[in-house]
Amino acid sequence: xxxxxxxxxxxxxxxxxxxxxxxxxxxxxxxxxxxxxxxxxxxxxxxxxxxxxxxxxxxxxxxxxxxxxxxxxxxxxxxxxxxxxxxxxxxxxxxxxxxxxxxxxxxxxxxxxxxxxxxxxxxxxxxxxxxxxxxxxxxxxxxxxxxxxxxxxxxxxxxxxxxxxxxxxxxxxxxxxxxxxxxxxxxxxxxxxxxxxxxxxxxxxxxxxxxxxxxxxxxxxxxxxxxxxxxxxxxxxxxxxxxxxxxxxxxxxxxxxxxxxxxxxxxxxxxxxxxxxxxxxxxxxxxxxxxxxxxxxxxxxxxxxxxxxxxxxxxxxxxxxxxxxxxxxxxxxxxxxxxxxxxxxxxxxxxxxxxxxxxxxxxxxxxxxxxxxxxxxxxxxxxxxxxxxxxxxxxxxxxxxxxxxxxxxxxxxxxxxxxxxxxxxxxxxxxxxxxxxxxxxxxxxxxxxxxxxxxxxxxxxxxxxxxxxxxxxxxxxxxxxxxxxxxxxxxxxxxxxxxxxxxxxxxxxxxxxxxxxxxxxxxxxxxxxxxxxxxxxxxxxxxxxxxxxxxxxxxxxxxxxxxxxxxxxxxxxxxxxxxxxxxxxxxxxxxxxxxxxxxxx
RNA sequence: GGGGGCGUAGCUCAGUUGGUUAGAGUGUCGGCCUGUCACGCCGAAGGUCGCGGGUUCGAGCCCCGUCGCUCCCGCCA
Numbered sequence: 218x219x220x221x222x223x224x225x226x227x228x229x230x231x232x233x234x235x236x237x238x239x240x241x242x243x244x245x246x247x248x249x250x251x252x253x254x255x256x257x258x259x260x261x262x263x264x265x266x267x268x269x270x271x272x273x274x275x276x277x278x279x280x281x282x283x284x285x286x287x288x289x290x291x292x293x294x295x296x297x298x299x300x301x302x303x304x305x306x307x308x309x310x311x312x313x314x315x316x317x318x319x320x321x322x323x324x325x326x327x328x329x330x331x332x333x334x335x336x337x338x339x340x341x342x343x344x345x346x347x348x349x350x351x352x353x354x355x356x357x358x359x360x361x362x363x364x365x366x367x368x369x370x371x372x373x374x375x376x377x378x379x380x381x382x383x384x385x386x387x388x389x390x391x392x393x394x395x396x397x398x399x400x401x402x403x404x405x406x407x408x409x410x411x412x413x414x415x416x417x418x419x420x421x422x423x424x425x426x427x428x429x430x431x432x433x434x435x436x437x438x439x440x441x442x443x444x445x446x447x448x449x450x451x452x453x454x455x456x457x458x459x460x461x462x463x464x465x466x467x468x469x470x471x472x473x474x475x476x477x478x479x480x481x482x483x484x485x486x487x488x489x490x491x492x493x494x495x496x497x498x499x500x501x502x503x504x505x506x507x508x509x510x511x512x513x514x515x516x517x518x519x520x521x522x523x524x525x526x527x528x529x530x531x532x533x534x535x536x537x538x539x540x541x542x543x544x545x546x547x548x549x550x551x552x553x554x555x556x557x558x559x560x561x562x563x564x565x566x567x568x569x570x571x572x573x574x575x576x577x578x579x580x581x582x583x584x585x586x587x588x589x590x591x592x593x594x595x596x597x598x599x600x601x602x603x604x605x606x607x608x609x610x611x612x613x614x615x616x617x618x619x620x621x622x623x624x625x626x627x628x629x630x631x632x633x634x635x636x637x638x639x640x641x642x643x644x645x646x647x648x649x650x651x652x653x654x655x656x657x658x659x660x661x662x663x664x665x666x667x668x669x670x671x672x673x674x675x676x677x678x679x680x681x682x683x684x685x686x687x688x689x690x691x692x693x694x695x696x697x698x699x700x701x702x703x704x705x706x707x708x709x710x711x712x713x714x715x716x717x718x719x720x721x722x723x724x725x726x727x728x729x730x731x732x733x734x735x736x737x738x739x740x741x742x743x744x745x746x747x748x749x750x751x752x753x754x755x756x757x758x759x760x761x762x763x764x765x766x767x768x769x770x771x772x773x774x775x776x777x778x779x780x781x782x783x784x785x786x787x788x789x790x791x792x793x794x795x796x797x798x799x800x801x802x803x804x805x806x807x808x809x810x811x812x813x814x815x816x817x818x
Numbered sequence: 819g820g821g822g823g824c825g826u827a828g829c830u831c832a833g834u835u836g837g838u839u840a841g842a843g844u845g846u847c848g849g850c851c852u853g854u855c856a857c858g859c860c861g862a863a864g865g866u867c868g869c870g871g872g873u874u875c876g877a878g879c880c881c882c883g884u885c886g887c888u889c890c891c892g893c894c895a
Contacts (some may be wrong), residue, residue: 246856247853248853248854248855248857249851249854249857250851250852250853250857251850251851251852252851252852252856253851253852253853253854253856254852255853255855255857257855261863264855266855268853268854268855270852283846284845297853298853300853301853301854301855303854303855305855306855326828326845326846326847327828327845328828328829328848329828329829330828330829330844330845332856333845333856335829335830335844335845336829336830337829337830338825338887338888339887339888340886340887340888341828341829393894393895394893394894394895395893395894413894413895414895438894439894440893440894441892441893441894441895443889443890444888444889444890446894511828545858564821564822565821565822565890565891567891655895669895670895671895672895702895711895713895715895716822716894716895729832743847761895786888787887787888787889788887809829
């Protein structure tokens with residue numbers, strides 16, 4: 218008989234009754250009935266009940282066992298009597314009568330119980346991650362993550378993609394986030410950067426004549442965390458294709474994403490491909506964000522013109538960009554519903570407020586109620602209702618600002634909040650969309666200059682000769698340029714960003730020049746790739762969906778740490794391994810590094 | 819860098835207007851129990867009320883500071 222097990226803890230069924238078996242696992246739960254002791258043994262595969270009676274030679278040893286001790290149990294599989302079968306458990310028809318028991322490892326009192334689903338503080342969970350990972354929910358999520366990744370890999374390979382690895386120790390890349398740096402021992406004062414993404418490598422892979430590359434790629438960015446953004450490191454399904462248009466990239470990605478969500482949907486619905494395509498400008502107007510949650514039926518409308526009418530006397534909105542957010546059926550809501558939203562806009566969003574009108578039916582005519590309704594004559598009221606698609610029984614909130622981008626983003630946040638408060642967001646659905654036609658550049662108000670708004674390697678949607686002729690006198694024209702740049706969004710979460718790349722070295726030098734980089738500087742920073750483009754570069758493009766976010770959505774979790782095996786906390790510390798940590802003087806000396814501690818306040 | 823929330827037993831949480839010895843559930847340990855599977859019953863241990871200072875006759879509660887965690891803004895395709 219094998220030293221540790223003939224079966225796993227999830228394996229034995231009625232058919233095994235009579236066999237003498239051996240299983241090993243953790244003591245999930247101990248139940249002591251005086252004479253009779255039950256031990257539930259748990260491993261990766263399941264739980265099996267073991268039982269021992271006082272006349273067994275193994276009784277004393279089995280009786281000592283406590284939660285999370287690791288033991289090996291040997292004995293016959295016996296059928297449970299009809300009234301003691303546990304239908305909740307796959308192995309619930311049988312139990313093992315303990316004849317021999319070997320204690321492999323004992324466990325101290327647990328800082329975090331494995332059994333049960335009580336909530337525990339996150340720092341405890343992170344410090345004792347190995348215990349948390351034994352618990353059912355995390356164990357399931359991490360296993361799911363593995364299954365999702367192998368499904369993605371299979372789907373990519375089936376579509377003719379080839380997986381390649383790219384360097385981890387490399388040079389600073391153009392993403393715009395802060396780099397993680399690694400000091401060079403052999404080259405004093407010089408540093409490697411960890412890749413923020415394999416961006417330049419995947420483009421070079423295309424130049425090198427390989428087609429349809431992909432990789433489950435680790436990416437490193439030294440930026441602050443969010444619930445849906447891990448500090449430091451994360452994984453992308455990085456992919457790139459040659460001789461493709463934007464539509465070709467979409468057609469390659471859609472079946473992979475749709476397929477993998479469908480495979481793990483477990484009853485949830487996945488909106489079919491092709492995914493809707495929404496221009497950036499349209500998304501900002503209708504949803505107030507570039508990552509709209511399409512499960513929310515609310516659509517924002519621009520009503521600046523209505524408030525500009527001469528018969529509308531509401532001064533606070535005059536001359537401003539005004540966006541209307543419908544709240545379907547909100548007329549029945551108590552006053553506190555409206556006050557709470559107004560308070561939220563003032564406190565959380567730093568806005569002057571969130572005006573509103575409640576639409577009611579008065580003898581067949583539309584009537585407005587609420588603090589600002591008296592400023593709006595009935596003709597204008599009808600116009601508001603028409604433009605924003607509301608009817609009697611609904612309410613309409615207003616976001617107003619002299620700057621249209623601020624009016625849009627308050628409206629977007631209000632749309633999300635109203636949708637959630639009114640229960641309008643359909644749970645159990647995955648709704649994807651592409652956001653396309655991102656602006657190539659944006660105006661940096663603080664530094665009074667033109668910046669890249671997204672990936673600087675994207676191809677501008679602009680005539681080549683005219684682009685090369687642009688200079689700073691064309692500011693408005695430049696800010697109006699769109700790029701072949703696109704995002705995939707699912708349920709309000711940005712899954713990926715991609716682009717058709719700029720493979721023309723002259724256009725690229727010009728693109729950087731417009732953003733304030735001298736030619737020499739661009740050559741110095743991206744010379745490797747620019748140079749490659751001078752030796753025959755295919756038109757190419759790709760994208761890179763975030764693996765962690767995909768798994769988070771499929772697992773139904775709201776935090777990346779719930780789908781990451783060994784995550785860091787929000788302060789980018791690994792509480793289990795104790796990273797980051799100081800290093801020895803010797804190590805620093807070898808690296809030609811001296812630490813200068815920040816001054817204490 | 820900034821803002822919000824939280825911090826009371828190992829854990830989840832209650833703690834009234836500032837008033838006697840800070841409670842419950844759960845877990846741990848001990849005792850009892852031969853069919854439980856969130857076993858049951860009895861008992862015990864377990865507290866720097868995050869930390870420091872202040873107000874007060876008296877502070878878990880009020881004030882100031884500070885630390886930790888978390889969510890968000892900035893930042894980040």
